[in-house]
Amino acid sequence: MRRFRILVRQQIWQMFISPSTYIAAFLFLSFMGLMYLLALVEVGRAASENSPISNFLSVFWVPVLFMVPLLTMRSLADERRSGTLEALMTTPVTAWQIVLAKFLACYFLYALLWFSTLLFPLISRFWLPQIAADPRFFDIPQILTGYLFILVSGAMYVAVGVFASSLTRTTLVAGMLSFCILFLVIVGAGMLSKFPLPDSVSWLSPTSEYLQTFRHFDDFISSVMDTRPFFFYASTTLVLLSITSLVTESKNT
Amino acid sequence: MEDISEIPNSVIVRRLTKCYGSVKAVENVSFRIGKGEVVGFLGPNGAGKSTTMKIIAGLMPATSGSVHICGISVANNPDIARRHIAFMPENNPLPEDLRVGEYLRFRARVKDVPEADVKKRVDEAMEICQLKRSASKKIIGNLSKGFRQRVGIADAILSRPDVIILDEPTIGLDPHQIIAIRELICSLRGKMSVIISSHILPEIELVCDRVIIINQGTVVASGSPESLRKDFIPYDKYEVSLRASPERFVDVLANMQLDLSVVSHSEPDENGYVDYVLQAPQNSRLGAAIIGELSKDTVLMPSLVAYRKPSLEEIFMAATRRSWEQLRDLPETSKMVDEIDKEATEK
Numbered sequence: 001m002r003r004f005r006i007l008v009r010q011q012i013w014q015m016f017i018s019p020s021t022y023i024a025a026f027l028f029l030s031f032m033g034l035m036y037l038l039a040l041v042e043v044g045r046a047a048s049e050n051s052p053i054s055n056f057l058s059v060f061w062v063p064v065l066f067m068v069p070l071l072t073m074r075s076l077a078d079e080r081r082s083g084t085l086e087a088l089m090t091t092p093v094t095a096w097q098i099v100l101a102k103f104l105a106c107y108f109l110y111a112l113l114w115f116s117t118l119l120f121p122l123i124s125r126f127w128l129p130q131i132a133a134d135p136r137f138f139d140i141p142q143i144l145t146g147y148l149f150i151l152v153s154g155a156m157y158v159a160v161g162v163f164a165s166s167l168t169r170t171t172l173v174a175g176m177l178s179f180c181i182l183f184l185v186i187v188g189a190g191m192l193s194k195f196p197l198p199d200s201v202s203w204l205s206p207t208s209e210y211l212q213t214f215r216h217f218d219d220f221i222s223s224v225m226d227t228r229p230f231f232f233y234a235s236t237t238l239v240l241l242s243i244t245s246l247v248t249e250s251k252n253t
Numbered sequence: 254m255e256d257i258s259e260i261p262n263s264v265i266v267r268r269l270t271k272c273y274g275s276v277k278a279v280e281n282v283s284f285r286i287g288k289g290e291v292v293g294f295l296g297p298n299g300a301g302k303s304t305t306m307k308i309i310a311g312l313m314p315a316t317s318g319s320v321h322i323c324g325i326s327v328a329n330n331p332d333i334a335r336r337h338i339a340f341m342p343e344n345n346p347l348p349e350d351l352r353v354g355e356y357l358r359f360r361a362r363v364k365d366v367p368e369a370d371v372k373k374r375v376d377e378a379m380e381i382c383q384l385k386r387s388a389s390k391k392i393i394g395n396l397s398k399g400f401r402q403r404v405g406i407a408d409a410i411l412s413r414p415d416v417i418i419l420d421e422p423t424i425g426l427d428p429h430q431i432i433a434i435r436e437l438i439c440s441l442r443g444k445m446s447v448i449i450s451s452h453i454l455p456e457i458e459l460v461c462d463r464v465i466i467i468n469q470g471t472v473v474a475s476g477s478p479e480s481l482r483k484d485f486i487p488y489d490k491y492e493v494s495l496r497a498s499p500e501r502f503v504d505v506l507a508n509m510q511l512d513l514s515v516v517s518h519s520e521p522d523e524n525g526y527v528d529y530v531l532q533a534p535q536n537s538r539l540g541a542a543i544i545g546e547l548s549k550d551t552v553l554m555p556s557l558v559a560y561r562k563p564s565l566e567e568i569f570m571a572a573t574r575r576s577w578e579q580l581r582d583l584p585e586t587s588k589m590v591d592e593i594d595k596e597a598t599e600k
Binding site for chain 1: 310311312332333335336338339340342344346347348349350351359360362363364365
């Protein structure tokens, strides 16, 4: 356990001293700041019942598609290319510990960046006193459930990124692979539901419903808590990390 | 082969075989390394050195055979075995964005060095590798090749392992740095077992107690450089420089009756001196006799008579050539080699 703790701490430290982390953070926060501003303008202009936080979080998939590959693409691919992964494997740590430490470090940063967007509603509350009275602008249950969705689904997205990074030595290929898988997972399942399925494969319908990321988001933001999305994201994360660990181990042979 | 059965063994490799599909990278390799021994691991490119080293370090599973480090099976207990080994891979990969001290502290912790001892061990390793004053706060990416190698060796000795494996530790270093690394490895003798792979054979000869030569995935020679000389070089060589044409010198040698023959000679220099390399039977100790005989002839005026000790390079060439010849004797290989020879002749 001590070794694992040391590994996680080291991975987080290495992420914090890497310039690419700050570039990803800057791009993410600039984009999200703009999105929050647009959400505020939209809510202010139309007599919408939606809160700005719900409009703001509904575009979660856009930064996920770009930020997750940026955060995770270096994790294993770069270490394998430079040979430092092999050097790490000569110590008593296991492949599973390395993969889990990489995942936790990326996930920590992912969560930290998302949590820093919580400053937007806080800033608007204190700097725009004219909207402070409107309950839609600071809907705490919606903020909690919305960010819970971001955390729960984010575990799977980060696991996808780490998995893609384990498949290749080239960070760029890892990033593109991660982007494609995430696009299929987030947008692909949604598009599948747009096409009517033929009768012969109608049994696929409940499965495709179950995989709908946007449906999960709507449920969470409406404070409808269901155990199925939790199970889906947690189990997929575990399976992906287990495969990543096997890939990491087998690539050394 | 030297008898090392008296020394307690740190590494025992038994009938190790590694196959990549139908290709056998390592075949039936067996050897032992005693506690505190410094052993050189030699072989041409693609001979199976790095594969064997990686299997010993627990980075790669073997197809068959076993490796025991301090009595622990690497295949069955890789985590425990790795606590006794330190492995510096070829090219010594290091994280570019960390500082030297920071990296070594991390490596010490991850290698199970007790928290209370981390600082002491890191300082000690940096002191031994002469990093403390000059490079402890530098970013690894900005270090020269020599300093990077020192960081790799400091990392290897951090946890005071029983076995250190260094793959090409002196590659790309300047002569000063090579001497420093050599002294460092010599200082480890008796404390840790060290396995070094290198292409710089004089380097290995200076540092190692024993040499293992591997070719085509099998061990073709093993022993101290001295014992290998006896096994693989069945003759002695002498260098002589004197004023005599090759034809005349052959007659002189015939009159000397010392069982000497000319192997090669240079062109005469401006003073008429010719350098000869002579071959004599093994252990004949003819140095004094040659000087005595040559001094009798006043015209020859010898300016140099020296015994030429066969270098490790010659032993290496002889050992690997012998294994090639053995391979050539196999019917299928012989046919293939004959075909290659035939093609070469036709061209």
